[in-house]
Amino acid sequence: MLKSDLSSLQYPPAEIHAKREEVRRALLQSSPHLNGGRITRILESDLKLLFDLYDQLFFYDYFRDQFPGQLLFSLSARMTKTAGQTIYPRNLKELFPHKERYELRISVILLFSYEKLDRDKAVNGIKTRDSLEALQLVFEHELCHLIELHCFKETSCRQKRFQALAVNLFGHTESGHRLPLMAEIATAKYGLSVGDRVSFQAEGETFSGVISRITRRATIMVPDKNGPYRDQEGRRYCKFYVPLHLLQKS
Numbered sequence: 001m002l003k004s005d006l007s008s009l010q011y012p013p014a015e016i017h018a019k020r021e022e023v024r025r026a027l028l029q030s031s032p033h034l035n036g037g038r039i040t041r042i043l044e045s046d047l048k049l050l051f052d053l054y055d056q057l058f059f060y061d062y063f064r065d066q067f068p069g070q071l072l073f074s075l076s077a078r079m080t081k082t083a084g085q086t087i088y089p090r091n092l093k094e095l096f097p098h099k100e101r102y103e104l105r106i107s108v109i110l111l112f113s114y115e116k117l118d119r120d121k122a123v124n125g126i127k128t129r130d131s132l133e134a135l136q137l138v139f140e141h142e143l144c145h146l147i148e149l150h151c152f153k154e155t156s157c158r159q160k161r162f163q164a165l166a167v168n169l170f171g172h173t174e175s176g177h178r179l180p181l182m183a184e185i186a187t188a189k190y191g192l193s194v195g196d197r198v199s200f201q202a203e204g205e206t207f208s209g210v211i212s213r214i215t216r217r218a219t220i221m222v223p224d225k226n227g228p229y230r231d232q233e234g235r236r237y238c239k240f241y242v243p244l245h246l247l248q249k250s
């Protein structure tokens, strides 16, 4: 297959579905870390396996046989809202093909939080049944970015070209995910939201303050006349990062 054919690949919906299921089956068979649709452990090598399967089933092994550059796969424990990201050199347009370097990064936070809420969790407009399927759909979105970057040296999932590629190749009807986010989980499971007054124990003392942000932990601003943070009225605060289950609503 030619590089120029990559961006015009098109599969009928039934074939997309069958290929996606085949990727899932083969991944579960070959990964020593994944043993079902619920992901509790995953390594970067699993993303490489996943990539090879997509390459084989959707791209005729173009990347294995003809892609001249370098591909990296990473897992992020810091991405709490973005499910996937494709990282590329700023000067991509000036690089020789063999210097092309792309990194596909996936959030493990969102995968591991998948089960925490019981509601529809569509990714790219497609309903998912478990975190493995969510991973595949997030990964497919990044594959579209990779193809655009490789073929056109630029990419945007808000543009028509990307959207046509994503629908033709993978049947994605939109971009983005509805996976449970930490703030939503905090509200559903602990009744906590940004702006709530809370108290907690630290270093044998009880502190109280206000939740200013919720990611993996909650950020609590605690009034303290010597604190390094200051609001517009000049009040001073200390900042604490506290796991949600240690917070008491006050």
Ligand SMILES: [Zn+2]
Binding pocket: 141, 145, 156, 157, 175
């Ligand atoms: Zn995107």
